[in-house]
Amino acid sequence: MKIKATLDRIPGGMMVVPLLLGATINTFLPGLLRIGNFTQALFVDSAGALIALFLLCAGAQISLTNVGSAAAKGATLLAVKWLVGAAVGLLAYVLAGTDGLFLGMVPLAIIAAMTNSNGGLYVAIVGQYGKADDKAAYSLLALNDGPFLTMVALTIFGAMGFVNGLFSIVSFVSVLLPIVVGIVLGNLDPDLRNWFARGSDMLIPFFAFALGMGIDFGAIIAGGLAGIAIGVMTTLFTGTVGYLVFRAIGWNPIVGSAEGSTAGNAVATPMAIAAANPVFQSVAQLATVQVAASTVTTAILLPLYVSFLVSRTDARRIETARDDEALDAAEAGTQAR
Template identity: 60%
Template sequence: MRVMQSVQKIPGGMMVVPLLLGALINTIMPQALRIGNFTEALFVNGASTLIALFLLCAGSQINVRSFGVSFGKGFTLLTVKWIFGGAFGALIFYLAGGAEGLFLGLAPIAVIAAMTNSNGGLYVALAGQYGTSEDKAAYSVLAMNDGPLFTMLTLSVLGAVGLQGGFFSITAFIGVLLPILIGFILGNIDEDLRTFLGKGADMLIPFFAFALGMNISFAAIIEGGLPGIVLGVLVVLITGITGYWSFKIFKWNPLIGAAEGSTAGNAVATPAAIATASTAFAYNVELATVQVAASVVTTAILLPIFVGYLAKRIEKKNGKQDLVTSEE
């Protein structure tokens, strides 16, 4: 059986197939792999560790001369995600008539939270499949939008709430950056280490994708309803397409720009965090939470397919060599 060959024919297959398999098992048999010890550690709780190891391996492939490019790409992704996602969220906020209103069933805080936060694991997996080591390392900057920080910044600009302290920890940022930095150092002091660690990156993708899936339930889509699904589609289209074109303008691989078009799992906690800071958002906090959860699942499924579709179009139009940028 040529399982791997079949999986690779699916857009984003090495990411999306294990992720969907994990989500399916978690939905219909959530306790099947939660039996403790090595099984649960690897297949259920292992996503963060496996992603960290992936980032270390990816960091080892970065040439010291090209680190500035990684920062530029990460900063571009972060800025575009916030500006366009936040602007759309602000539009819904005003159309809904404020924090307690709804527009077409969508809670404004859910829209802003889903639009301004991206799934780092999904980005890393797509960058691993379609990009270079520079693209993978850009995650160290993009990771700054994990949590409620950029949602709070958007609301602060709107004048809805004041910017609160304690939502962004420099220690947490260093915690994301450190594995990449360690790999970066190892890869640049020894070419043999760079070669050795380079073999690990691609192998890790399906494993952490499955573990991510084991923490997603299709029930979240049902609970969040049609508005939550629509929100997920809008996240992919608005922030994915704007990311695509921003990278295209800079003559970088546009597929990596599109790879930011997702909502991270930790964004599910954002409405509650915002409601704690401002009681104005407490009214719709439960509805907003399930809508963000639906967006998380929807984007996790849709984004790899969307990026795979874009990759096929580029390959058909210009040739496979244009899918990635050259590495130094």
């Protein structure tokens, strides 16, 4: 059977197919692989560890000469994601009805979902279409985990004051450290850099499947059409703007679109905001289920949207990015000899 060849013919197939397969199993047969020991450890609980290992491998491909480009791309993605999410959220507040909702959507849910991103999906997409500094940019994107950027937006809107303690610098460092370890090892020994390079691509389908095992299609039903709409806006608005900004700068635009998602940790944001300010208590529960629906919707929609963008993007631009990475690896090998 030509399984790999078939997956390779599907844009993003090494990520999309395992992720959807995991989500299907988790929705209809959630206990099938949750039987403990090695089976559950690999197929259900491995996403965090495998993504961390992927980031270490990616970090090993970073030469000290291109750390700046990784930071520039990460900061650009972070800014685009926040600006788009905050702008749409502000518009929703302005146009909200007497019930505080905009077309059934909670403005708080819009901001929480659109300013947050699924790091696992970003890593999987960039692992297939990006290069080393694109992968390393993920370290900065950890800043949009949790309620911090949502609170920044609400503060600017004058809806609430800034509350200390809801954003931990330790969380940021915990994402950055595996990349730093990889950078150190790869720059100390080019042979290690080449060795780590062979392992990164193999990890993608495994952590994609594990990510799928955290997705329940039922969340879409609970969140209703409003939650689905937030997910669609998150993918189309933040993903498209990221694509256009990266293309305008001259970077790989597919990488710019890889931020068009909502992470599972965003589900806790409305309740965290409500705990900080009781003004939001009345909408926190509805916002929570809408963010959950957005999380599932974007997990399904973003890989498909990226596949569409790949088919519409000049293939030479993507191939150039990949060729640049291959050239960097070849130069490292030459220096080692």
